[in-house]
Amino acid sequence: MVRAWIMDDLETDQRLEHFTNPPEFVSLPDLFKKTGVEYFKINHQNFDSDVTLTNLKEARGYSYEDEITCSKECLQNYEEKLKHFFTEHLHTDEEIRLVLDGSGYFDVRNHDEKWIRIEVVPGDLIIIPSGIYHRFTLDTKNFIKAKRFFIGVPVWEPHNRPADNMDCRKEYLKRLEHGFEVPAN
Template sequence: MVRAWYMDNSDADQRLEHHRNPPYFIELDKLFEITGVEYFKIKSENPIEDQLLKKIKLERNYNYEDEIICSKECLPNYEEKLKNFFTEHLHTDEEIRLVLEGSGYFDVRDKNDEWIRIEVVRGDLIVIPKGIYHRFTLDSKNYVKAKRYFVGEPVWTPYNRPADEMECRKVYVEKLEKGFGTPSAIKV
């Protein structure tokens, strides 16, 4: 099950948990309320055939997908790619990931510009809204295999911070100030 918490300000290895002292965990409904990040648990032994995942893909029009493995053995230019993933950025489309194996962290900014770390493990599907500043890193196990979902042809352009003048960022900030409502109630 996904866990989320406010991060400390340490410059130690990005793959560590980076809890504050004392730790400050965030409930999933609160995570959505303060960031717009959505979470779904895909429980099936074969996640790709899971009925909830099929319904999410249909209702949200995710019609293109691919798979990525992040590890020293499988990812060309591993260190450079990890550095790029961990550079704070935003996208003009949602970022949708389903962890098939392994684990890692998505970090997102709240309205006070503080980092929230979201741990993802097998079966976790996370939707990072367009326009939110975020980053990704592996944890100390240095391995994750994930499905990436897109609406239409994939556009995988990160816009490094600052990108506050981009329309997707302005729309996100407006939602951040007004509130995100309630998370998707997609049920099987």
């Protein structure tokens, strides 16, 4: 099961948990309410036949998928890529990840501009809405294998902060102000 918590403001080591003292955990309903991030538990060992995933792909129009493995052995320019993933950015499309193996952290900004760290492990599927500032890093195991899902041909361009004038950011802020609606799955 995924865990999420408010992070300390430390930026010294991106791969540590950075709990506040004591940790202020965020429940899954509050994570959605405060950020729009959605969470689903998927049978990662048999994801092709998982009903929840099948329904999500159909309802949201995910027509393309691939896999990414982040490790020193599998990712060219490993250290550079991790720095790139950890740079605060947003996307014009939602970001969908299903963890198949390993673990890592997605950090998202809440309405107070604080980071919420989301720990992901095998079977966790998260959907990060378009327009939200976020970043990704590995934990101390330095390994994750994940499925990525897209609507149509993937166009995966990060827009580093500041990107507040982008339409997707403005739309996200409206949704944040008025509340997120649970999409049909």
